[in-house]
Amino acid sequence: MSENIAPSTQPSLDLTGLPYSPLATAFDEMLGSGGEARPHWRAFAEYFSRVSRDDLGQLRRDTLRRLKEQGVNYHVYDDPQGMRRTWQLDPLPMVMSEADWNPIEAGLQQRAHLYSRVLADLLGPQTCLKQGVLPPELVLQHPGFLRSMMGSAALPLSLFAADLARGPDGSWWVLADRTQGPSGAGYVLEARMVTKRVLSQNAVDYAIAPLAQFFYHFKRHVAALAPDQQKEPTIVLLSPGIGNEVYFEHAYLAAQLGITLVQGDDLTVRQGKVYLKTVDDLQQVDVIIRRVDDAFCDPLNFRADSMLGVPGLAQAQALGRVGMANPLGGGFLESPAMLPFLPALSKHFLAEELKLPNVATWWCGQEKELKHVLQNLDDLVIKTVDRHALVCFGPKMSARERDALKRRIQAEPWRYVGQELLSFSTTPTLVGSEIQPRHLVLRGFAAGDGEQYDVMPGGLTRVSPDAHTFLVSGQSGGWSKDTWLLKSSGSMRDVLRLSPTKQRRIASAVLTSRAAESLFWLARYLERTESLLRHIRAYVRRLENYIDYGFDTDKAVLEGMLPAVEAFCALGREGLPTVEDLKQYVLDSTRVGGVAFNLRGAINSAYTVRDLWSGDCWRAVEELEELLEYSEKNRSVLALDQFIQPFLTALLAFLGASQESLALNQGGLWLQLGRRLERAQNTLSSTHKICAELNEDNEAGLREMLLEAHDCLSSHRRRYGTELPFYTLWKHLLLEPTNPRSLVYAVSELEPLLSYLNPTPQQGLIGLEKNVLAILTPLRLADAVEWRDLELTQTELAPFLQNLTQQLNQFGLNIEHQYFKHAQPLTRFMR
Amino acid sequence: MSTNTSSTPNPSPDSCADGVLLRVKHETVYRYPGPASLAYNAAWLEPLSGDGQMRIEHRLKVDPKPQFQNLRTDAFGNQMHYFEVHKPHSALKVVSEAIVERRPRPHNGACAAPWERARYAAASDPAERAALCSFAYPDASIPIIDEVIDYTLVSFQKGRALNEAVKDFAARIYRDFKYTSGATQVDTSVTEFWELRKGVCQDFANLAVLGLRAIGLAAAYVSGYVLTHPPEGEKKRQGADASHAWFAVHAPGYGWIHVDPTNNMWVAKEHIIVAIGRNYTDVPPLKGVCYGGGQQQPEVAVTVDIIKREDLFHGHSMERL
Incomplete structure (x- = not known):
């Protein structure tokens, strides 16, 4: 497709075959009122005219596949699919011309600048209240106005966003401003990657303004907030964690920006400074990119019931000892009641006219406006000033609802606004395999220093789920789109040439103590599950034999094996478990220690360190999760062995991928430590349990099963033939340094890992290294001949294993105690 | 009536x-059921100047000694003390002593x-x-x-x-x-x-x-x-x-x-x-958040008395309480 889209030179387009009809009532982005394609949409109009329904279906499937590969999620509260619901991206972008865009860009810059000034004033001298520009109720009665931030050092809004819609006359209006920690910028990046890729295969190719520059500016502005400008700043992104609807974006942005993703309990305040708890020590944080609502950020100064914050964070910001993007205290600016006052505020602070108009908004805190709202309730949207409360659509209210609302407004008028119901413009959207008009809202982003702002070219477009509603949020089932800003002059190459040459260096992302712990436990859960699955498989094979032939020796062997299986997870029943029992054991996620339980634990751990995974790794996590869901759904029709092998394959794939993609110093160390420790513990525990069960009746079969459960049977056969004396069994399973599944092998692999934790190797070993040496040495010195028969096994080997078990458990506790800084529970008091 | x-x-x-000199000693002790490692506190204990009152002296003593202390004026013009205790402790004692002159308008x-x-x-x-x-x-x-x-x-x-x-x-x-x-x-x-x-x-x-x-x-x-x-x-x-x-x-x-x-x-x-x-x-006299510790009712003791003007100028007036 041509990069030159000047309308005058183009011949008129034959759109007779265009399978798209806009609504009569709204402005359509692609087609003018006469049905002609607007110049910047021509390429799409042509594409739509020639594309088949099959192609469109394929386009949708391609999009979904790419999103799934990336693991892009949007968490819809109360959705049974929970965390794993794939983000709803429409591959057809919203297209904008520069003529449309330029006033929006200037308007966003002005608003971001203005809101920064308003915030600094309201947390400081409050001139706009004292001079009557803004009614004090609007600020001082707003439940989100954080008085404890008053008098703190003024900080700019580093990231600002506004939601815009286009009315029937073609002009753009601002519906709402976002000043806390606007979300969506990361999704735009993801939308761009997917949309461009799937559409380029369909020959729809434009010169689109690129996004990279915007993120470069964002990072630059954020780095400039560091109190100490001499050193490389440490920047973190503070997220509420995996329960948050846009957690994916937090992880994605952190990974893209190369900063550390943290939650409240990863941070601690000392002397009014903020520190990150890493596995090594406390590391000072210079700037926080905040994605936790301000009232939840500090249980001392704001909401005492918050589990997401850091006590003392408000003081840290107030003292100017940490940069905060965006500053605490700016949340109330999102009040829709601010909108009607922006023109006056703009004159007061900037001596300028407001560039972007707001959708007509009446704040009920004023007499005339209150009257207007009450008289026109049916034609308005009613919102509360704090955004987490109510939104009512006038036309959709019953008489009773209207009366109740009226009474509420009259009781506390300053809490409510009425807003004009604007008929939003529509844009072509892929619905099923058809192209249909959907109403859109555009979220534009600006990043800056309080005065100068850089605007993201384009933004996040969201469309309504059906043609008759204006609700576009992800929570209400809306879809997102990329927004393509067409450059009429200059190619992309020009823009890229400006790319960063002297961006200030920032400190590289560090591993938090919590992330290390998550990785450690993730690996342990997976390794434990692997071992458990092998035990179950060995057990089931023997059980089927017993069912088929009824030999008593098989029964004795099964009984002897049971304690080793139960060491993972109590079966809680008398006698031999049936295949059906074992299925429960595998798939019931409420059964502590069972396969599903462990895997859920592993997946949760993986989510909490979402920012660390490569695409392949994340795909492996999702496959594991999909397999788990599939198996849970189909538990009644699938045989047990149809579960075991796929689970083993999927978890080995993940362990393999994670080990490949995570460097030791980026968390790989903890993954491997967890895995080796768990393997050694499982081998010890299972061997020790079985030693205690060995007797004349079952010893031959049980020894074979032990090897099978540890995946050593075939390697033993290759080495020693089909005979299985005690001597070779113990040698191969416990002492053989060349057998990767032997105990000594697992323990010896801990040694090089621990050397990474020793900061001063020239000064000798650290405690953990000594722990491992104390386990390894007796293993290396041991001689399997001393355990050559049943009696010696029970008198010599069992106590030997008992001792090693204790030491290994202590080693595990030592790791946790030393490197994982457990936050104690919080106690709050007021007196 | x-x-x-x-x-x-x-x-x-x-x-x-006539002006009157009042002296107060306000002692609050939290004894936690378990050890607390870190504590963050805010206190509104320093009498204000205004509304017919003049603050002459104020002293805030915290035991264990805070690693960090900061005083600021809150949104309503009150004095707010912020302090952090980093050492493990099983009790927190806060003693506020003040002398004000009351000259009601x-x-x-x-x-x-x-x-x-x-x-x-x-x-x-x-x-x-x-x-x-x-x-x-x-x-x-x-x-x-x-x-x-x-x-x-x-x-x-x-x-x-x-x-x-x-x-x-x-x-x-x-x-x-x-x-x-x-x-x-x-x-x-x-x-x-x-x-x-x-x-x-x-x-x-x-x-x-x-x-x-x-x-x-x-x-x-x-x-x-x-x-x-x-x-x-x-x-x-x-x-x-x-x-x-x-x-x-x-x-x-x-x-x-x-x-x-x-x-x-x-x-x-x-x-x-x-x-x-x-x-x-x-404006709670004292509020706080600590790691560990556990809920406990504090022991509170307050004494307010009138002092003579001479006592004030002899110094150490608050120590005699």
Whole structure:
């Protein structure tokens, strides 16, 4: 497709075959009122005219596949699919011309600048209240106005966003401003990657303004907030964690920006400074990119019931000892009641006219406006000033609802606004395999220093789920789109040439103590599950034999094996478990220690360190999760062995991928430590349990099963033939340094890992290294001949294993105690 | 009017022309059931200067010694101390000692003007509205609000002088509600107090503040102390052994009129004003968050006495407590 889209030179387009009809009532982005394609949409109009329904279906499937590969999620509260619901991206972008865009860009810059000034004033001298520009109720009665931030050092809004819609006359209006920690910028990046890729295969190719520059500016502005400008700043992104609807974006942005993703309990305040708890020590944080609502950020100064914050964070910001993007205290600016006052505020602070108009908004805190709202309730949207409360659509209210609302407004008028119901413009959207008009809202982003702002070219477009509603949020089932800003002059190459040459260096992302712990436990859960699955498989094979032939020796062997299986997870029943029992054991996620339980634990751990995974790794996590869901759904029709092998394959794939993609110093160390420790513990525990069960009746079969459960049977056969004396069994399973599944092998692999934790190797070993040496040495010195028969096994080997078990458990506790800084529970008091 | 004739409010604080020196020692000890590793605290313990009071000295001692301390002025002009304790500790002791000079301002004509003129809605100057707005609106979600309005309006008849109406209002609260130590908790709601008909100074103040705001006046919650041993021949004041609380109502052209409904008296020579806020949670004497520790009721001891001017200039006046 041509990069030159000047309308005058183009011949008129034959759109007779265009399978798209806009609504009569709204402005359509692609087609003018006469049905002609607007110049910047021509390429799409042509594409739509020639594309088949099959192609469109394929386009949708391609999009979904790419999103799934990336693991892009949007968490819809109360959705049974929970965390794993794939983000709803429409591959057809919203297209904008520069003529449309330029006033929006200037308007966003002005608003971001203005809101920064308003915030600094309201947390400081409050001139706009004292001079009557803004009614004090609007600020001082707003439940989100954080008085404890008053008098703190003024900080700019580093990231600002506004939601815009286009009315029937073609002009753009601002519906709402976002000043806390606007979300969506990361999704735009993801939308761009997917949309461009799937559409380029369909020959729809434009010169689109690129996004990279915007993120470069964002990072630059954020780095400039560091109190100490001499050193490389440490920047973190503070997220509420995996329960948050846009957690994916937090992880994605952190990974893209190369900063550390943290939650409240990863941070601690000392002397009014903020520190990150890493596995090594406390590391000072210079700037926080905040994605936790301000009232939840500090249980001392704001909401005492918050589990997401850091006590003392408000003081840290107030003292100017940490940069905060965006500053605490700016949340109330999102009040829709601010909108009607922006023109006056703009004159007061900037001596300028407001560039972007707001959708007509009446704040009920004023007499005339209150009257207007009450008289026109049916034609308005009613919102509360704090955004987490109510939104009512006038036309959709019953008489009773209207009366109740009226009474509420009259009781506390300053809490409510009425807003004009604007008929939003529509844009072509892929619905099923058809192209249909959907109403859109555009979220534009600006990043800056309080005065100068850089605007993201384009933004996040969201469309309504059906043609008759204006609700576009992800929570209400809306879809997102990329927004393509067409450059009429200059190619992309020009823009890229400006790319960063002297961006200030920032400190590289560090591993938090919590992330290390998550990785450690993730690996342990997976390794434990692997071992458990092998035990179950060995057990089931023997059980089927017993069912088929009824030999008593098989029964004795099964009984002897049971304690080793139960060491993972109590079966809680008398006698031999049936295949059906074992299925429960595998798939019931409420059964502590069972396969599903462990895997859920592993997946949760993986989510909490979402920012660390490569695409392949994340795909492996999702496959594991999909397999788990599939198996849970189909538990009644699938045989047990149809579960075991796929689970083993999927978890080995993940362990393999994670080990490949995570460097030791980026968390790989903890993954491997967890895995080796768990393997050694499982081998010890299972061997020790079985030693205690060995007797004349079952010893031959049980020894074979032990090897099978540890995946050593075939390697033993290759080495020693089909005979299985005690001597070779113990040698191969416990002492053989060349057998990767032997105990000594697992323990010896801990040694090089621990050397990474020793900061001063020239000064000798650290405690953990000594722990491992104390386990390894007796293993290396041991001689399997001393355990050559049943009696010696029970008198010599069992106590030997008992001792090693204790030491290994202590080693595990030592790791946790030393490197994982457990936050104690919080106690709050007021007196 | 009041049945407690012995405690009828002193006629008006304007009889207190001479300054009085008051000294307070306020000790709070939290003994945690378990060890606490880190503690973050905020304290509103330093008496303010203003409203007929001058802070002469203040000292805050914390044990264990904080690793970090910071003093700032909050949104209402109060002094807020912030401190961090980083060392493991099993008890936190906070001792606040202060000396203030009380020189109550006599009521002026503005205080005796018809109360309707003091209503927030009557204020037209934006700066004054900005200063009072935070104190002007009741929490409309309180279910008993209509009853409280009716109750309040009994004292606020049309055209009545503000200070007279306030005096009467305080006296009626004093008569209709019973001061009962331990009857309520820090977080007891006004509604519960209204139904129980008994509570502590904080509840008395909360109710008054709600009623005054509900009829359109700007009213504040005040945290402070009252003299431990009252003047000869008078009975011991309620709330004298702990931190105390009362309310203030705003009179345009005068400022805050402080009234103590628990003792049915004007706030004058026997009170120390610590902090003024919208409600208790704006100005708790001490609040904190710690890791570990565990919930525990604190031990609180307060002593307030009158000192002579000579004691002040001999230095170390606070050490003798």
